[in-house]
Amino acid sequence: MPSPVKHKRHPFLKNFGLGLAGAILWWVVYRHLGTTAHWLTFRVFGLAPGTHLAAAVEFFAFEVPKVLMLLVLVVFGVGIVRSYFTPDRTRAVLAGKREFVGNVLAALLGVVTPFCSCSAVPLFIGFVTAGVPLGVTFSFLISAPMVNEIALVLLLGLFGWKVAVLYTGTGLVIAIVAGWTLGRLKLERQVEDWVYATKMRVSGIGEEHMDLAAHIAAGHEAVRDIVGRVWPYVVIGIAVGAGIHGYVPTNAMAAIMGKNAWWSVPLSVLIGIPIYSNAAGIIPIVQALLGKGAALGTVLAFMMSVIGLSFPEAVILRKVLKLPLLLTFFGVVAVGIMVVGLLFNALL
């Protein structure tokens, strides 16, 4: 009688095989999205080439699956990477770090540490009471929402890798410089008094050991959670983008958001501050605007301002920051974004 163990394949090999098959399938489907969108638009819907509607429909049919597929892939990867980082470990790294080095580390860790704006306040308190300098904490709080995998995917998918790298790089620079500046201003007294008086109880969770399977499970969980939450924004954002793409005349945006309208950069930033949207909703729209003559610097600045600064975030942070510090924080970040926008318009 054969041993039943023989029939049981090694789970690692099985998972590896499944993963490889999935990756190949992903690649094949991804390569054929363009032809499929073309076929859908002109054969299935029978739209006449060269019309506004056909341009909008083909754009939508191509971009929605493309961005969603990229999103699944990148969120899965980032989910695995993130499961190696926890807010507690990040805090331990940053506590007592010197300024500048601390700002750089904080901005980088802001990208990979799990973050949700609903946790911004507990995180802020946890950081400053553990001895992370105020400016370093701000570097983290700026980079965490602004430079994230969702923004990266949409920029990669819709703008290409150059803009994606540009956005990530400048986002990090803004987080570092703005955080460092805020640290130099010595605004510790502008933190609400109760924050530093918060007595910490000892946390009962020890370091949790995760094996490789648990890290991969964390990647799956991230896909379920993030893609499940973000996909409607992607669809709506691309639908609006497709409308702009198909119907707005070329160069319509040149006069108001073009290179020569220097004032459009500060204006875009100011308009962007109160607006809240995640990267998934805003990036397809600004990508379409870029195609209609808007300047890259202006578009980048608008995007950063919408994603990085928002009215709801201000309301949340007001609980721990006195008004002068809150305004300084928003002011310094907004100025940083404007400088980036103006610089790109001048250089590119």
Added chain:
Amino acid sequence: MKKIQILGTGCKKCSLLAEAADKAAKELGIAYELSKVTDLGEIASWGVMFTPALVVDGVVKVAGKVPAIEDVKKLLA
């Protein structure tokens, strides 16, 4: 009597965690009392930096995620 507390400001995950804890405690058939802590200062004082968090009898058991029911049961037992 187990004292179960859910720390969180009311995001979707917070209510999911509360449901999971409620269900797990019922399935275990233990006597328990479930409450939610929404005050940010109090949440921070638990040393929690990532909501939602599960506190059982004054000890933080999980922060930043919603575990499966089976795992919640182990934390409650």
